[in-house]
Amino acid sequence: MPKPTLPGQERYVAPIDETPLAAVDSVQVDEAPASQWKEAWKQLRKNPMFWVSSVLLTILTIIIIAPGLFTNADPRFCELSNSLGPAEAGHPFGFDKQGCDVWARTLYGARASVAVGVLTTLVVALLGGLTGALAGFKGGLSDTFISRVSDIFFAIPLLLAAIVCLSAVNNWFPDRGFWGGVLAVVAALGLFGWPQITRIMRGSVLEVKNYEFVDAARAIGASNQRNLWRHIVPNAISPVIVTSTVSLGIFIVAEATLSFLGLGLPFSVVSWGNDISSAQELVRSGTSLNVMFVPVTALVLTVLSFILLGDSVRDALDPKARKR
């Protein structure tokens, strides 16, 4: 029963030269192939966030290695006669209440603050990443055990727990020196900081575990260990990288808070936290903003550069995020 053709629905065939047929399923392979690292570097180079953060972090690294390059003043040479003195030659940001050079203290303080931030982040990422990966991969009893233990630690507020731990440590070892002080803070923050990473890693592994490429690897005879470390973890790690770079800032701030409470680094250690805490009183009484401004700015810039760097490195290393 042929129906009459309606206007607008006549038979139409496009001229062939207008829509040339490509080979079925072709994808252009024009650029020269690059290795993963080259590809990541190409990606990074284009990212202004990466440049800003890496320049800032390079400066920070130089400051940590050789703070003396940027100032001639001694952070521990304090004269009360200089108390709250204004800026003068060789002392660009003036003096704090004790008469110490603000700029020098901030430069020398970077070492302790960054050490606490980086070390705590590493401890937390390792502890949380391992436990999370095991819980997600093994499932069953190990999962239940790890998850419940992490829930218990999760329920305890980070700062409160660190305060309790550190005040005990302060009682037993009142004078711990630089590394003793730093490690005590790292241990306290690390002990209570990992459950967050555990949860993230566990969820991420649970998702990746179900992908078919994991089954394919099992079918070629790859062991569980190989599967976990070569296939699952690399694909599951990127949320951990992001959370870790953000929490790096949080840990530096936590150190500052603890030091402010007099529990973090011993007062003999020059650190941003100690400086900010002692400057707090001056801000409250309205005496001087300047003394607080310098270490706070340093803290903010450091935290920000770590976050930006983490973000851009993750984007560059993840081939999934790379677009053609």
Added chain:
Amino acid sequence: MSLQPLLEVRDLDVSFYSDKKAIPAVRGANLTVYPGQTVAIVGESGSGKSTTAHAIIGLLPGTGKIVGGEIIFDGKDIAHSSKKGFQALRGDQIGLVPQDPMTNLNPLWRVGDQIKEALVANDIAKGSDADRRVLALLEEAGLGDVERRARQYPHEFSGGMRQRALIAMGLAARPKLLIADEPTSALDVTVQKQILDHLDGLTDELGTAVLLITHDLGLAAERADHIVVMYRGSIVESGPALEILKNPEHPYTRRLVSSAPSIASQRLSSVKAREEVRQQAVQTAGEIAAEIATAEGVVGKGENEIIVVDGLTKVFMLPGDRPWRKTELRAVDDVSFSLRRGTTTAIVGESGSGKSTVARMVLGLLKPTAGTVLFDGYDTAQLKGKRQMALRRQMQPVFQNPYASLDPMYSIYKSIEEPLETHKIGSAKEREAKVRDLLDKVSLPTSLMRRYPNELSGGQRQRVAIARALALEPEVVVLDEAVSALDVLVQAQILELLNDLQAEMGLSYLFITHDLAVVRQIADDVLVMQNGKVVEAASVNEVFDNPGESYTRRLLDAIPGRDLLTTA
């Protein structure tokens, strides 16, 4: 019939903008829909068919823009309507049945409330009046026990029921035009047939015009009066449905017609070619078997039946209604079959039939509750350590989803090399030569080696997955829906590749699929599964020409467009 077109699309150009660069998605598209008519747009993924539909209903994503042409709906140009204008149009003038029934219903809302929203938003009905309309609509969409259904949540519905609910929603405000965007692609064939039959009846009754978007030419030809074929953003051919199917003129349409499994599988030539492939494969396999019988380090006795499955059963224990109770789910129930060396056995079934569970048990990825899998005379469950590793070498899988089956962090080279490295085969140099050889076998350029899976198309990834499976020179390849996610043309190519490889290497395939149409192109024996049981087991020709079970017949009848070329 009124001669006033309901929808006229004239020279439509749609572009997507990324980084301020315009990427044309649709170029100069023309199409006309008359009231009450069904018009189908057919194309592969990326052809612009969905983009055209979304432009008509004003649902282009934020980066998409109509850059030229007009869309005349009911006498008015709506191409440049405001958001408000489209809002007024959507629902009561143009309805939409979206693609994926699993994600298009809000899981937190009762189904009835979601349909009611469609009524209230279009000022059709309010309050208890709307509630009554909802029940009527659900009944109309073919759902029974509507009062209970309306109070249920989407997760309590099956895929087919959800799609019915979405149809009820699309038709709630009695639109003049219903856009159905791949409405049944996610559903089993028998359900697809039911839903489309119902939709046909319903739109006929209401006089609704339907714009059907689909990748399946057979389905389009069966359901539509007029077909528009799109390729790379342009319309390459359009005309009356049967005419296009019978005399395709544009080379692309010709390619499409000859590749569509539902239509092509009727051709005897492919069956004949298959016969030759088979004979050669059996011969090669025989030679290999003779070698294996005397070789060391491989599992096997060189038997004619390389896999013998006997009484295979898998019971999953699911949490019951109380914490201490468990309910049993018998996913696979007493399945027995054998796979002859150098041949292909297909396991066909709809979702939930247990076909993939069988595949996973054969592969040793899942432990059977009962029953045995013999690989070349050895019980796979008894093999330990070294022998188990050897077994893994001899049996390899290719999975369905080409996007999930390759590790995105591994380059193509590393993906294919991994099996060699795991089994410590060859030096680095030898392995590289082997990878090059494998890429060549699956017809991929070696320049692809350093690329990552996300840079490849679906078909290319599936070729990589096949190359990886072949790296260890297996005797059996388990193909779990290995071509189901691919566009028809690519699918046809991969099937051809599999056929060639079988002839060349004497491979035996266990081919798991939901698509009976594909089976004829590749399989020798067929196993039809339903609810974990084998309902029919026979040779391909027997199953197609003389199906013994009513379920098999239902599956065959549901292949869209199956009779169009033979009877007409």
